[in-house]
Amino acid sequence: MLVNLSDVLGHAYRYGYAVGAFNVINLEFLNGILEAAERQRSPVVVQIAEVHFKYMDIEEITPTIKHMADRASVPVVISLDHGESVGTIVRAIRCGFTAVMFDGSKLPFEENVEQTKLVVQIAHSVGVSVEAELGRVGGSEGTEGGVAREEFFTDPDQAGEFVRMTGLDALAVAIGNVHGFYKGEPKLDFERLRAIRDSAGVPLVLHGGSGIPDDDFRKAIQLGIAKINYFTEMSRKAVQRVREVLGRDSRIVGLQDLMLEAKEAIRKEVEDRIQVFGSAGICDRRSDLCAVCRGCEIGRSSETPPLEEDQLVERVTEAVMRILWEKGGAYGTGSE
Numbered sequence: 001m002l003v004n005l006s007d008v009l010g011h012a013y014r015y016g017y018a019v020g021a022f023n024v025i026n027l028e029f030l031n032g033i034l035e036a037a038e039r040q041r042s043p044v045v046v047q048i049a050e051v052h053f054k055y056m057d058i059e060e061i062t063p064t065i066k067h068m069a070d071r072a073s074v075p076v077v078i079s080l081d082h083g084e085s086v087g088t089i090v091r092a093i094r095c096g097f098t099a100v101m102f103d104g105s106k107l108p109f110e111e112n113v114e115q116t117k118l119v120v121q122i123a124h125s126v127g128v129s130v131e132a133e134l135g136r137v138g139g140s141e142g143t144e145g146g147v148a149r150e151e152f153f154t155d156p157d158q159a160g161e162f163v164r165m166t167g168l169d170a171l172a173v174a175i176g177n178v179h180g181f182y183k184g185e186p187k188l189d190f191e192r193l194r195a196i197r198d199s200a201g202v203p204l205v206l207h208g209g210s211g212i213p214d215d216d217f218r219k220a221i222q223l224g225i226a227k228i229n230y231f232t233e234m235s236r237k238a239v240q241r242v243r244e245v246l247g248r249d250s251r252i253v254g255l256q257d258l259m260l261e262a263k264e265a266i267r268k269e270v271e272d273r274i275q276v277f278g279s280a281g282i283c284d285r286r287s288d289l290c291a292v293c294r295g296c297e298i299g300r301s302s303e304t305p306p307l308e309e310d311q312l313v314e315r316v317t318e319a320v321m322r323i324l325w326e327k328g329g330a331y332g333t334g335s336e
């Protein structure tokens with residue numbers, strides 16, 4: 001079921017787990033991620049980064065994501081990742097995203113506050129949640145080698161001020177994490193994270209999840225991380241799988257088979273992350289999350305919900321096809 005980010009993160013923050021946020025580039029990613037979440041009975045964030053807009057048209061793909069999210073048996077958030085301007089934020093909200101991340105981290109503090117505040121006012125007026133970033137997470141998604149620079153780490157005192165001045169719902173932090181693959185071992189500054197949590201008092205977001213050891217994820221979650229952005233490694237796993245398949249059988253010429261393999265690799269990696277992030281099985285326990293989701297009741301409800309336009313068209317088409325089939329003699333094209 002399509003839900004709001006703050007509902008899901010509030011629950012994660014209270015109960016000490018994190019929700020995985022996985023980037024979508026096309027339908028293979030979307031199918032792999034949603035299948036994984038349903039199999040693991042876990043809430044999930046499906047997100048599209050502005051830097052990935054070149055791979056798909058958000059006006060075209062979002063109705064499909066919404067359609068699938070609505071029918072999912074687990075809570076699904078559709079979020080904009082690293083929105084760089086108010087224009088993009090408004091565009092995503094109009095498409096039906098239930099969360100937006102505004103990234104003003106390259107701006108001077110006062111300007112970041114001003115613009116984030118504006119985004120919060122716009123988004124909250126229609127019930128959309130807002131994530132914003134303070135400090136700067138370096139590197140870029142899906143690329144080689146980022147290095148975390150301490151001068152860009154989030155300042156704990158400033159974090160509290162930023163949250164209070166903007167009214168945001170979730171704060172993305174820079175504590176040694178970078179986008180893309182890490183050069184060398186990632187070293188997260190847990191003391192800083194603890195101080196940020198105490199000062200900010202809202203769910204925190206860890207970007208650049210690829211390459212962080214599982215134990216570091218668990219520790220970060222204990223210290224207030226409630227959403228983890230994960231893309232690069234998931235994408236690499238899909239490439240790795242396609243390479244293996246081609247290596248086994250170089251005669252493969254059909255792209256459709258490779259795309260299925262890629263989707264399976266994505267599903268497997270997302271399932272694995274969901275287990276590490278501690279959100280596996282959350283939907284099997286009755287909780288206050290059910291009040292906003294009820295996805296698990298899909299298909300089980302005794303009352304018949306009103307038909308949506310697309311269902312209506314589907315039913316009518318089915319009925320017409322059945323009638324034509326039954327009256328095959330009169331209406332069929334036959335063989336003559």
Ligand SMILES: [Zn+2]
Pocket residue numbers: 082137179207208229
């Ligand atoms: Zn990011």
